[in-house]
Amino acid sequence: LHEKLVIQEKMRAIGQLSAGIAHEIRNPLTSIKTFVELLPIKYDNPSFREAIKEHVPSEINRLNQIIEDLLDYSRPKAPKKELCIVKEWLNSIFILFEPTLRKENIDFSINVDEELTIYADKQQLKQVLVNMILNAIDAMKEQEIKRLKISAFPNEKFTTIQIEDTGRGMTKQEIEKCYDPFFTTKPTGVGLGMTISLKLVKENGGDIEMESLYGKGTTIQIILPRSIEKEGES
Numbered sequence: 001l002h003e004k005l006v007i008q009e010k011m012r013a014i015g016q017l018s019a020g021i022a023h024e025i026r027n028p029l030t031s032i033k034t035f036v037e038l039l040p041i042k043y044d045n046p047s048f049r050e051a052i053k054e055h056v057p058s059e060i061n062r063l064n065q066i067i068e069d070l071l072d073y074s075r076p077k078a079p080k081k082e083l084c085i086v087k088e089w090l091n092s093i094f095i096l097f098e099p100t101l102r103k104e105n106i107d108f109s110i111n112v113d114e115e116l117t118i119y120a121d122k123q124q125l126k127q128v129l130v131n132m133i134l135n136a137i138d139a140m141k142e143q144e145i146k147r148l149k150i151s152a153f154p155n156e157k158f159t160t161i162q163i164e165d166t167g168r169g170m171t172k173q174e175i176e177k178c179y180d181p182f183f184t185t186k187p188t189g190v191g192l193g194m195t196i197s198l199k200l201v202k203e204n205g206g207d208i209e210m211e212s213l214y215g216k217g218t219t220i221q222i223i224l225p226r227s228i229e230k231e232g233e234s
């Protein structure tokens with residue numbers, strides 16, 4: 001009986017996922033199809049040609065991004081864990097965002113002790129951090145106060161990396177749904193970032209915790225094993 005339930009649950013998850021994928025792929029396809037159908041009729045119209053140039057490549061990019069994200073999600077890649085100094089690792093990620101943060105007028109700080117470590121797959125965790133920072137930047141677009149604070153602190157066996165933003169925050173319902181595949185509140189969002197992040201963090205022996213106040217901001221904690229000896233103890 002238990003096995004039957006597990007299979008039922010899996011089928012349900014696959015059904016949900018397929019419905020999401022179908023929806024995500026259909027939107028850009030419909031828009032591309034419309035342009036293609038109009039092409040013979042409106043070819044001489046310069047503003048139509050401009051519109052094609054603007055929308056068709058970006059819709060195709062979007063389809064590609066969805067496929068990339070799905071592959072990331074389904075490709076079983078065992079984490080290559082290594083001891084990593086949090087401050088160095090965070091600084092190397094921060095460099096990527098410096099221009100955007102400046103452009104968006106976001107007040108930014110990193111506060112991490114020199115000797116703090118995590119034992120995890122750097123590349124996988126970078127993907128998680130990048131998604132979290134992008135989400136924070138997106139959430140602050142319309143806010144008056146724009147502050148992004150990254151800090152990290154140790155406890156017994158784990159290191160917590162904390163990302164605090166003063167963005168739009170999330171409603172209770174959004175908090176519940178944000179890890180669901182394809183859940184997004186953004187017009188051009190894909191909604192796989194949180195799903196993939198949680199999966200990667202768990203595969204690295206960690207967890208994600210979140211606190212969010214609608215209209216005020218969001219705090220995300222990424223909790224990871226501190227060192228190889230601490231890993232697996234609980």
Ligand code: ADP
Pocket residue numbers: 131135136139165167168169170174178183184185186188189190191192193194195217218
């Ligand atoms: P996407 O970024 O493509 O929308 P994600 O899986 O990364 O997909 O995020 C899912 C949703 O969770 C977002 O659309 C947003 O509603 C919510 N969310 C995630 N992070 C934040 C944040 N820092 N502040 C506010 N909302 C957030």
Ligand code: MG
Pocket residue numbers: 131134135193194
């Ligand atoms: Mg995202």
